[in-house]
Amino acid sequence: MSSQRSLPVPDGLDGMRLDQAVSRLFGLSRTAAATLVESGDALVDGFPRPKSDKVSAGAWLEVTLPSPVSEPAVVAGPVHGLRVIYSDDDIVVVDKPVGVAAHPSPGWTGPTVVGGLAAMGQNVATSGAAERQGVVHRLDVGTTGIMVVAKSEMAYSVLKRAFKEREVDKRYHAVVQGHLDPLRGTIDAPIDRHPTADYKFAVMNSGKPSVTHYDTVEAFRSASLVDVKLETGRTHQIRVHFAALRHPCAGDISYGADPTLAARLKLNRQWLHARELSFLHPRTQDEVRFVSDYPDDLTYALSVLQDAS
DSSP states (O other), X not given: OOEEEEEEOOGGGTTOBHHHHHHHXXXXXXXXXXXXXXXXXXXXXXXXXXXXXXXXXXXXXXXXXXXXXXXXOOOOOOOTTOXXXXXXSSEEEEEEOTTXXXXXXXXXXXXXHHHHHHHTTOOOOOOSOGGGTTBOSOOOTTOEEEEEEEOSHHHHHHHXXXXXXXXXXXXXXXXXXXXXXXXXXXXXXXXXXXXSOTTOXXXXXXXXXXXXXXXXXXXXXSEEEXXXXXXXXXXXXXXXXXXXXXXXXXXXXXXXXOHHHHHHTTOSSOOEEEEEEEEEOTTTOOEXXXXXXXXXXXXXXXXXXXXXX
16 A cells, blocks of 8 residues: 655755655655656645756655565576676676576566576575675666676675776677767766656656767678777666667667668667676686677677678
């Protein structure tokens, strides 16, 4: 059952964005708070407001909190194609196949990296929410490639900080439609939830700072293979940034890719692969680097583009 809460905005939250204030006051995640505000369940002095509106101390806040949702549990089970490429007492590095989520989430009933690791007997750190223990970064279900999971509590703490402080070198390869101009550049555009589509994100003035560096590796007749370095790690960042430039990832129908080209390349998902991950090992502080080869579906699509060019 939902519950109603009413209270004045405390002095300490004066001038804060409405979604941030709701998040702070009621212990909600920023995403959950934004969703609540966007659905009209947070009134300021009796009226709904945009989530980016600033609140004033003393303003009357009325919030309808949703019923608590129990988090999905980790279910251990073999994951076809999930491959461990490195493991020690502190970290395990995997090559994630397509169709696998990083961890369980509401509405997802498919395989997960943490479930696959549990089935392999890999014990991961217990820090973090119960369903995402050990997970220090994520890949989309439809994105393949390198992912590191913490096994020790020390590694979890060190790696979470390293990702937050942008000390991890994350490199992706993507095939985007058309030819980028310039061939090498930086996309610096804030990302937030899409204003109308729940499952998507978009470049929005109200979003979090998001920076993507890219360099064209090879140009084909109708597309380009690009090397991408992420400075930040927002959800769908690469997909959103290239779609905003009108060069969506090939096969990424959700973000405006050409379905005819996707069919010709036999792509059922975005051509996007987490190619390389470099970071300081949390215990030894030596730099470690892991590289993942393209999976079969991306290799095939690339060969079709090369043959046509």
